[in-house]
Amino acid sequence: xxxxxxxxxxxxxxxxxxxxxxxxxxxxxxxxxxxxxxxxxxxxxxxxxxxxxxxxxxxxxxxxxxxxxxxxxxxxxxxxxxxxxxxxxxxxxxxxxxxxxxxxxxxxxxxxxxxxxxxxxxxxxxxxxxxxxxxxxxxxxxxxxxxxxxxxxxxxxxxxxxxxxxxxxxxxxxxxxxxxxxxxxxxxxxxxxxxxxxxxxxxxxxxxxxxxxxxxxxxxxxxxxxxxxxxxxxxxxxxxxxxxxxxxxxxxxxxxxxxxxxxxxxxxxxxxxxxxxxxxxxxxxxxxxxxxxxxxxxxxxxxxxxxxxxxxxxxxxxxxxxxxxxxxxxxxxxxxxxxxxxxx
Ligand code: TXA
Ligand code: MG
Numbered sequence: 376x377x378x379x380x381x382x383x384x385x386x387x388x389x390x391x392x393x394x395x396x397x398x399x400x401x402x403x404x405x406x407x408x409x410x411x412x413x414x415x416x417x418x419x420x421x422x423x424x425x426x427x428x429x430x431x432x433x434x435x436x437x438x439x440x441x442x443x444x445x446x447x448x449x450x451x452x453x454x455x456x457x458x459x460x461x462x463x464x465x466x467x468x469x470x471x472x473x474x475x476x477x478x479x480x481x482x483x484x485x486x487x488x489x490x491x492x493x494x495x496x497x498x499x500x501x502x503x504x505x506x507x508x509x510x511x512x513x514x515x516x517x518x519x520x521x522x523x524x525x526x527x528x529x530x531x532x533x534x535x536x537x538x539x540x541x542x543x544x545x546x547x548x549x550x551x552x553x554x555x556x557x558x559x560x561x562x563x564x565x566x567x568x569x570x571x572x573x574x575x576x577x578x579x580x581x582x583x584x585x586x587x588x589x590x591x592x593x594x595x596x597x598x599x600x601x602x603x604x605x606x607x608x609x610x611x612x613x614x615x616x617x618x619x620x621x622x623x624x625x626x627x628x629x630x631x632x633x634x635x636x637x638x639x640x641x642x643x644x645x646x647x648x649x650x651x652x653x654x655x656x657x658x659x660x661x662x663x664x665x666x667x668x669x670x671x672x673x674x675x676x677x678x679x680x681x682x683x684x685x686x687x688x689x690x691x692x693x694x695x696x697x698x699x700x701x702x703x704x705x706x707x708x709x710x711x712x713x714x715x716x717x718x719x
Contacts, residue, residue, distance in 0.1 A: 377544060379548060382550060384506055395509050398510055398549050399514045401546050402510075402518060403516070405421060405430075407420045408549065409534075409541065409545060410549040411551035414555075415530040415558070415559055415677070416533075417507070418522070418537075419431075419520040421519075422443070422516065422519035425488065428443065428490055431519060431521060435541075438526070440493075441521075441609045441612070442494055443519040444500050445497055446500055446518045446519070447501055447511060448501065453501060456485050456499055457497065458482065458483045461570075463565070464478060467563070471578050471583075471586075472501040473501040475576055478563055479563065479564045479565060479566060480499060480565055481496055482497035486517060486519070498562060510549070523537045523541060524537070525541070526612070528681075529615045529677040529681055529712065530677050532553055532557055532674070533552075533553050534548050534550035556674065557676055557677060558673045558677075558708055560577055570583070572596070575703040579699075614712065615708050616714075618684060619646070619684070620715070621648075621692075621712050622691070622693070624717045625719045643690055644688050645661065645692060646683045647661065647662045648683075648691055648693040649662070650664065650667055650672060651664045651667050663683070669696060673704065
């Protein structure tokens with residue numbers, strides 16, 4: 376057990392600068408510290424220090440063959456980690472970074488080998504969260520950071536989620552309040568002439584197309600049952616699984632109500648996850664509203680998945696969402712979190 380330090384930005388007696396300096400000092404000394412980004416909380420370690428990076432894998436129980444994203448504060452720092460860039464990458468960086476997008480690029484070996492899991496490429500991202508940016512600036516080294524959850528669980532969007540999963544396993548948590556976007560960054564493979572989306576996320580395919588024209592989508596993403604091997608190794612693992620089994624229900628409100636009623640008649644305690652509009656039209660007891668717009672659904676998704684507890688609820692039913700804009704990331708995560716897909 377490690378004594379996990381917790382700082383609350385602004386509310387602790389210390390100034391934001393003092394808190395960030397302390398967290399940076401721990402990171403530079405080879406320890407792990409969780410911090411907020413605009414997508415989800417990350418669990419950071421010095422990406423140039425293999426021993427420090429190994430602590431991330433240990434704390435999360437993460438498979439060794441799953442590479443980590445290196446986080447940097449600026450385009451200059453990003454360029455220091457990579458070999459060569461296709462021209463379109465500069466356009467993407469200028470359009471979307473800092474922001475929720477990760478570029479997979481040829482690695483020049485500055486990041487430790489366990490960051491890239493031995494791949495010739497490295498995933499790099501410039502987060503836009505002010506706390507993340509300030510921390511990265513003070514550290515002045517790339518910080519490897521996967522989502523700060525136990526492997527397999529929903530990603531953390533609050534410091535409490537991180538605490539729930541990793542208290543006693545990491546050196547510290549910087550609490551900067553709830554994250555904004557709520558789903559992880561878009562991962563885009565930029566090693567080929569045409570870029571390819573390996574994981575949908577905070578920046579949509581449509582937005583990327585506006586900058587670069589044609590964008591491919593990793594065929595392994597389209598649906599769960601292809602034989603394709605995903606190019607982002609992490610996409611093959613069970614992910615985001617809530618404590619309680621989640622069923623994803625296709626179709627309209629009447630259909631959701633029907634599936635709910637059948638389960639209740641069997642004696643099951645059923646929790647329903649849907650947007651406010653849908654819930655107003657349903658007759659159900661246990662419910663959590665995901666909000667209204669797709670942006671709100673993304674922001675509330677992981678917290679809501681964590682709020683249904685084993686022992687209180689037997690099955691979570693969730694509606695499906697249109698796969699436009701951030702809806703692509705929402706449905707990608709819901710499919711991975713669900714144990715069953717109830718078709719129309
Ligand atoms: O928004 C995010 O991206 C968050 C915050 C903390 O920045 N991070 C995050 O990291 O989601 P993680 O480790 O949970 O997911 C990283 C994904 C994994 O699926 C991994 O396989 C993939 O990125 N990845 C990392 N480096 C890669 C590479 N060189 N080639 C292909 N995929 C890579
Ligand atoms: Mg993750």
